[in-house]
């Protein structure tokens with residue numbers, strides 16, 4: 001049975017589950033529907049296997065990010081990357097420092113934010129971008145507050161709501177919660193969700 005996830009709704013979304021809770025699996029299924037509906041997306045993943053199956057779909061561009069190489073050559077061709085409607089960004093190997101990876105991801109996001117046209121930013125481990133849970137990443141905040149007007153939407157994927165910025169969450173129309181078993185987590189969600 002295919003559930004209607006209202007993927008044509010131009011809204012931000014929040015996907016939360018503890019590790020192994022099924023976030024990536026669920027998002028993968030949603031992205032397949034996005035693809036069928038021809039909504040342009042870019043996935044920023046911190047692991048390389050999560051969404052690799054999507055690459056089998058015609059027209060999905062795999063971008064393997066190697067920050068050291070980009071730094072050395074000074075080459076990050078954002079313009080040609082932006083020409084692809086469906087993009088999966090992954091680290092080129094396991095040794096890549098997460099901070100270096102996110103710096104490249106931020107640069108890509110910044111560039112795409114400035115371009116015309118629709119784009120859905122799908123961000124795995126999105127808590128990593130915020131300085132801490134009370135200080136949102138400035139670009140996230142911009143996209144969350146103003147993105148809808150520019151056809152730019154964001155999906156935050158994270159492990160624990162308590163560790164995620166509340167302002168960003170409050171901008172998400174839909175929240176998907178999986179495998180919430182820790183009592184304090186359940187109480188927190190129950191108190192926050194109307």
Ligand SMILES: Nc1ncnc2c1ncn2[C@@H]1O[C@H](COP(=O)(O)OP(=O)(O)OP(=O)(O)O)[C@@H](O)[C@H]1O
Nearest residue numbers: 017018019020021022023024025026027050158159
């Ligand atoms: N609805 C489902 N039906 C069948 N298998 C599932 C389902 N959801 C998740 N799985 C399986 O459970 C495992 C963990 O799921 P997944 O990788 O999506 O978790 P995750 O929340 O993204 O974890 P992490 O925080 O570690 O990234 C995977 O092997 C996945 O194939």
Ligand SMILES: [Mg+2]
Nearest residue numbers: 023024025050
């Ligand atoms: Mg995952």
